[in-house]
Amino acid sequence: AQSVTQLGSHVSVSEGALVLLRCNYSSSVPPYLFWYVQYPNQGLQLLLKYTSAATLVKGINGFEAEFKKSETSFHLTKPSAHMSDAAEYFCAVSESLALTFGKGTMLLVSP
Amino acid sequence: NAGVTQTPKFQVLKTGQSMTLQCAQDMNHNSMYWYRQDPGMGLRLIYYSASEGTTDKGEVPNGYNVSRLNKREFSLRLESAAPSQTSVYFCASSDNRGTYSYNEQFFGPGTRLTVL
Numbered sequence: 001a002q003s004v005t006q007l008g009s010h011v012s013v014s015e016g017a018l019v020l021l022r023c024n025y026s027s028s029v030p031p032y033l034f035w036y037v038q039y040p041n042q043g044l045q046l047l048l049k050y051t052s053a054a055t056l057v058k059g060i061n062g063f064e065a066e067f068k069k070s071e072t073s074f075h076l077t078k079p080s081a082h083m084s085d086a087a088e089y090f091c092a093v094s095e096s097l098a099l100t101f102g103k104g105t106m107l108l109v110s111p
Numbered sequence: 112n113a114g115v116t117q118t119p120k121f122q123v124l125k126t127g128q129s130m131t132l133q134c135a136q137d138m139n140h141n142s143m144y145w146y147r148q149d150p151g152m153g154l155r156l157i158y159y160s161a162s163e164g165t166t167d168k169g170e171v172p173n174g175y176n177v178s179r180l181n182k183r184e185f186s187l188r189l190e191s192a193a194p195s196q197t198s199v200y201f202c203a204s205s206d207n208r209g210t211y212s213y214n215e216q217f218f219g220p221g222t223r224l225t226v227l
Contacts, residue, residue, distance in 0.1 A: 043115075043201060044154075044201070046217075049215055090153060097214060099214065101153040103153040
């Protein structure tokens with residue numbers, strides 16, 4: 001069965017600092033991987049997705065993620081945090097029709 | 112396009128009451144999903160419908176029923192609400208017909224349900 005582990009329920013950074021949100025997955029087959037963002041009181045919005053075309057995936061709002069098969073990881077990064085990046089981020093894996101989500105990481109950005 | 116819409120946005124029920132959450136999508140997607148989101152638990156799949164006329168249980172189906180009314184609409188029913196069903200409910204849809212669909216899911220804005 002597939003599963004997703006997000007390390008750290010909360011991550012705090014200063015504005016302008018590097019953002020690193022960690023995601024590890026388990027899957028019996030080559031997976032499709034996703035990062036979603038949720039702003040307060042809103043639904044989930046797709047940031048980026050890995051579909052086996054390229055291991056480094058670029059998404060919206062300056063985010064990117066690198067698929068590392070040997071480490072079963074798909075960590076999300078952004079070189080310079082903005083106040084507007086404060087939100088909850090979810091990593092998800094898909095082997096079939098259903099998505100399995102991690103428990104989420106709340107990103108806090110301070111001035 | 113409105114994408115995925117959900118009604119109502121908020122609802123308060125008493126224990127034992129019933130209600131139906133409505134979801135509709137205008138993207139011509141074949142698959143639809145219902146999730147619940149609880150603090151610290153992420154999103155958990157309740158039911159899904161791979162295509163019109165089919166439904167399947169997800170991770171947490173107990174206490175819920177679903178109906179795929181047509182290709183656009185997928186409803187979630189609570190027959191006898193319990194406080195444990197207090198949650199935020201999200202509907203999603205995806206187009207899984209093509210080779211490059213990858214199961215990217217599009218989410219509605221959610222329904223916040225409180226059961227007293």
